[in-house]
Amino acid sequence: MKKLTHFKALINYHKTEKGGLVTPVSTGFRASFKFPFELVSYLGVQTFTENELIFPGDSIAVDVTLIGAELFLGKLYTGMDFEISDNSGIIGNGLITELYSK
Numbered sequence: 001m002k003k004l005t006h007f008k009a010l011i012n013y014h015k016t017e018k019g020g021l022v023t024p025v026s027t028g029f030r031a032s033f034k035f036p037f038e039l040v041s042y043l044g045v046q047t048f049t050e051n052e053l054i055f056p057g058d059s060i061a062v063d064v065t066l067i068g069a070e071l072f073l074g075k076l077y078t079g080m081d082f083e084i085s086d087n088s089g090i091i092g093n094g095l096i097t098e099l100y101s102k
Helices: none
Strands: 009-011 030-034 041-047 061-067 081-086 089-099
Touching: 009 081
Parallel strands: none
Antiparallel strands: 009 061, 009 089, 030 041, 030 081, 041 061, 081 089
8 A cells, every 4th residue: 555645845954964864865765754843753754756866965855754643644734844853863854845635
C-alpha cells in the first residue's frame, strides 16, 4: 500500500559546520519533523522530485509523508514552519507550501 503525500515544503538543510547533514541524502530519507505547537515529533519520509541527491546547505522543494500522524494532519496549514532533526540534532528547517487533500 502506497502512503499518500501529505504536503509539499521548502526545506533548508543546514550546512555540516552548522550541525546539518554530513553526507548527501536521496528520496526516501527519513527524519523527525517538529511543529511549533506539538510536543511530539513525527517521522517523515521525504521525496525529492527536482534532484536525485540533496547536499548539506541545499534549499529545495520536497514532498513529505508523515508516519503515524493521522490525528495531527488537520492542524497543518500552508505557511506553517517546522524543524527537521535526526539522531545528531536539528539538521534543517522548512515551511509548508502546499497541502494535499486526503
